[in-house]
Amino acid sequence: MKSKWTTAIAAAAIVFSSYSASAAKTVEAIKSRGELICGVSTGLGGFSLPDSRGKWTGLDVDICKALAAAILGSSYKVKYIPLSTQQRFTALQSGEVDVLSRNTSWSLTRDTALGLNFTAVTYYDGQGFMVPKALEVKSAKELDGATVCIQPGTTSELNLADYFRANSMTFTPVVIESLQELNAAFFAGRCDAYTTDASGLASTRLNDAPKGKSDDYIILPEIISKEPLGPVVRHGDDQFLDIVKWVIFGLVEAEEFGITSSNVREMASSSKNPNIKRLLGTNPGMGRNLGLDEAWIVNAILAVGNYGEIWERNIPPLGLSRGLNKLWSNGGIMYSPPVR
Amino acid sequence: MANAISSFKRTLRIITMNGKEVKAVIFQAAFFFLVAGGAYFLYHNMQVNLERQNIQTGFHYLSLESGFAIGESWISYSPSSSYARAILVGFINTSVVAVLGITLATLIGVFVGVAALSSNWLVSKLTSVYINFLRNLPVLLQIILWYTIVTSPRFLPTVRDFNGENGLEPFLGTIYMTRQGIFMPFFEADIGWLGAAIGLATGIFISIWIRYLSRIRMDKTGQQLPVFWIGTSFILVLPCIGWLLMGAPVGIDYPEMGRFRLSGGATITPEFIAVLFGLTIYASAFIADIVRSGILSVPTGQVEAGRSLGLQEGVIMGRIVLPQALRIIIPPLTSQYLNLTKNSSLAVAVGYPDLVSISNTTLNQTGQAPEAIMIMMIVYLSTSLTTAFFMNWYDKKIQFVER
Numbered sequence: 001m002k003s004k005w006t007t008a009i010a011a012a013a014i015v016f017s018s019y020s021a022s023a024a025k026t027v028e029a030i031k032s033r034g035e036l037i038c039g040v041s042t043g044l045g046g047f048s049l050p051d052s053r054g055k056w057t058g059l060d061v062d063i064c065k066a067l068a069a070a071i072l073g074s075s076y077k078v079k080y081i082p083l084s085t086q087q088r089f090t091a092l093q094s095g096e097v098d099v100l101s102r103n104t105s106w107s108l109t110r111d112t113a114l115g116l117n118f119t120a121v122t123y124y125d126g127q128g129f130m131v132p133k134a135l136e137v138k139s140a141k142e143l144d145g146a147t148v149c150i151q152p153g154t155t156s157e158l159n160l161a162d163y164f165r166a167n168s169m170t171f172t173p174v175v176i177e178s179l180q181e182l183n184a185a186f187f188a189g190r191c192d193a194y195t196t197d198a199s200g201l202a203s204t205r206l207n208d209a210p211k212g213k214s215d216d217y218i219i220l221p222e223i224i225s226k227e228p229l230g231p232v233v234r235h236g237d238d239q240f241l242d243i244v245k246w247v248i249f250g251l252v253e254a255e256e257f258g259i260t261s262s263n264v265r266e267m268a269s270s271s272k273n274p275n276i277k278r279l280l281g282t283n284p285g286m287g288r289n290l291g292l293d294e295a296w297i298v299n300a301i302l303a304v305g306n307y308g309e310i311w312e313r314n315i316p317p318l319g320l321s322r323g324l325n326k327l328w329s330n331g332g333i334m335y336s337p338p339v340r
Numbered sequence: 341m342a343n344a345i346s347s348f349k350r351t352l353r354i355i356t357m358n359g360k361e362v363k364a365v366i367f368q369a370a371f372f373f374l375v376a377g378g379a380y381f382l383y384h385n386m387q388v389n390l391e392r393q394n395i396q397t398g399f400h401y402l403s404l405e406s407g408f409a410i411g412e413s414w415i416s417y418s419p420s421s422s423y424a425r426a427i428l429v430g431f432i433n434t435s436v437v438a439v440l441g442i443t444l445a446t447l448i449g450v451f452v453g454v455a456a457l458s459s460n461w462l463v464s465k466l467t468s469v470y471i472n473f474l475r476n477l478p479v480l481l482q483i484i485l486w487y488t489i490v491t492s493p494r495f496l497p498t499v500r501d502f503n504g505e506n507g508l509e510p511f512l513g514t515i516y517m518t519r520q521g522i523f524m525p526f527f528e529a530d531i532g533w534l535g536a537a538i539g540l541a542t543g544i545f546i547s548i549w550i551r552y553l554s555r556i557r558m559d560k561t562g563q564q565l566p567v568f569w570i571g572t573s574f575i576l577v578l579p580c581i582g583w584l585l586m587g588a589p590v591g592i593d594y595p596e597m598g599r600f601r602l603s604g605g606a607t608i609t610p611e612f613i614a615v616l617f618g619l620t621i622y623a624s625a626f627i628a629d630i631v632r633s634g635i636l637s638v639p640t641g642q643v644e645a646g647r648s649l650g651l652q653e654g655v656i657m658g659r660i661v662l663p664q665a666l667r668i669i670i671p672p673l674t675s676q677y678l679n680l681t682k683n684s685s686l687a688v689a690v691g692y693p694d695l696v697s698i699s700n701t702t703l704n705q706t707g708q709a710p711e712a713i714m715i716m717m718i719v720y721l722s723t724s725l726t727t728a729f730f731m732n733w734y735d736k737k738i739q740f741v742e743r
């Protein structure tokens with residue numbers, strides 16, 4: 001089985017890889033390879049999904065593209081490695097991928113004991129439940145005794161147990177690693193409920209339910225957890241951590257200033273706003289601080305647009321509204337520290 | 341001076357030429373240091389790598405609260421139990437499918453293997469299809485296929501379909517076969533049923549012992565005891581005594597319809613069924629072929645001799661052919677048993693919470709990959725070695741004793 005071996009091989013890589021080689025700077029490795037290796041999900045519409053010709057799209061994919069554009073000058077120089085929930089951290093730890101951009105929640109344990117570093121939040125989410133309409137369940141509080149489908153190695157798995165314990169309810173989990181197998185089991189009626197991030201639920205309901213059957217399933221109103229999703233890098237390479245973090249902040253700041261993929265060139269050459277000139281490298285310095293070309297964020301914006309554009313392109317088709325992910329100035333909590 | 345040299349030469353000769361052992365020891369020592377050095381290098385490398393990335397190491401995590409739930413368990417377990425207990429739950433689940441799988445695969449395998457030698461054309465063709473088809477279909481595929489079948493709306497209803505006026509009727513009034521599993525009545529949790537179980541185990545033990553005693557007696561005196569009847573009566577009577585002594589409970593726990601599922605009684609999950617069927621049927625095809633060729637290896641003269649003594653075919657097979665075939669069958673059979681146990685790790689594909697599935701989850705939640713993998717390796721290795729040790733002992737025991 002593929003997944004079993006991936007984990008074993010990745011673990012073996014931790015044992016065998018020579019430390020002098022892998023301690024080398026990630027950015028240098030990416031530049032000499034000419035390619036960014038990005039760990040994504042195995043297929044979650046709106047976040048990372050390959051089409052029939054192997055072209056990846058989604059919010060998480062756009063972040064990979066922005067990074068490649070900022071580091072290498074081209075958003076096409078990315079290799080996507082699909083990773084299941086179980087494989088993702090070992091793949092990152094062992095150096096199989098440079099960065100994990102794959103609806104992964106920031107938590108203390110992951111940020112510390114797993115030897116990872118979270119960069120910034122690209123999507124503020126929370127965990128919900130999906131049930132067949134026929135069950136006539138209106139609230140998660142009515143799920144006492146239910147069988148719940150879930151992927152292993154997720155925060156969802158832990159929140160689920162916490163929520164039921166906190167509400168003195170019981171449940172039986174059905175835990176399957178392959179998203180495809182898990183979806184098949186749920187839509188065949190093996191479980192009464194399905195739980196994961198609300199965004200994941202919306203995507204699964206829309207893209208993976210049997211054809212024309214999406215409306216037979218509803219998402220319950222309760223959000224039982226905080227799931228700040230964002231890219232993750234290995235612990236121990238501060239420069240690369242900074243780059244990933246600031247490319248994301250740069251995309252958010254671009255939205256704050258109204259810089260889009262269509263006006264970025266014009267803004268770069270004619271804007272009088274010193275903040276914009278600094279961000280876009282017209283006034284040099286920021287790129288140098290990051291160890292990148294001064295056109296770093298211009299290249300990223302040209303490739304995928306600002307944060308708002310990325311959002312609008314990928315998420316509304318899932319039927320989700322921007323909510324918490326609106327800019328702080330519009331009532332959301334999406335906020336970038338100053339680029340200066 | 342010349343004396344000294346010649347004495348030195350002699351010593352050298354002893355070491356190099358006559359001292360084969362010395363040479364061997366030197367080679368062994370060199371090899372040992374090479375392996376130990378290599379192992380140390382890898383260990384050190386791992387430590388440095390883990391430390392550089394600030395990944396936690398050590399086994400203290402085993403005593404922390406796991407925080408995740410497990411679908412089926414033979415011991416009490418909840419998300420507040422420790423990681424160690426979660427891993428134990430996984431180990432027990434692995435053992436249960438492995439032991440059941442080995443037992444069933446052996447029964448089916450022997451049956452099919454004997455049938456493969458049938459003179460009936462249809463029977464021998466059917467068994468040959470069974471063997472060749474199932475042996476060549478990857479076992480992972482078979483497990484997933486079974487899972488798809490037992491959770492498919494095409495073959496089985498859901499629990500909800502039994503609800504209401506026009507609901508389905510359970511089989512025999514109490515057995516519900518659904519996509520969420522098979523729900524059936526079971527003995528109520530009561531010490532009395534435990535008494536019966538102890539009685540049964542004792543009965544089986546005593547009947548085996550009596551059989552053994554009667555063998556010895558027959559060798560000495562030539563007299564035969566009606567072992568079968570004595571044994572059977574122990575097996576039947578002792579559980580009743582145990583049951584009576586412990587209060588003669590009559591409680592049977594029936595599955596009851598709840599909001600989502602049936603509670604009470606016993607449940608067999610689709611994941612368990614899929615894994616058990618997949619492993620058993622795959623292994624049975626190999627075992628059938630091993631049994632078939634084992635039987636073929638017994639010289640036909642043995643059968644003919646039996647026939648000319650006027651023995652029945654069943655007796656010839658059971659008393660003459662199979663015991664001799666067994667000597668050839670045991671070693672390859674052992675490796676099938678080991679294969680089945682190891683293949684049970686594929687259970688993770690359909691979400692049966694076996695050792696691998698739970699270790700993987702633990703690995704992922706704690707990030708302690710080397711530790712989790714080490715535990716898995718130790719458990720599988722010791723299980724395999726124990727099985728192999730037992731089978732080798734049995735193999736020795738049944739070999740011809742040459743006098």
Ligand SMILES: N[C@@H](CCC(=O)N[C@@H](CS)C(=O)NCC(=O)O)C(=O)O
Nearest residue numbers: 041042084085104105154155179200
């Ligand atoms: N945010 C949670 C859950 C993320 C997650 O992996 N969700 C699943 C279900 S939507 C998923 O994306 N699976 C995709 C895959 O396995 O490829 C976490 O980080 O643990």
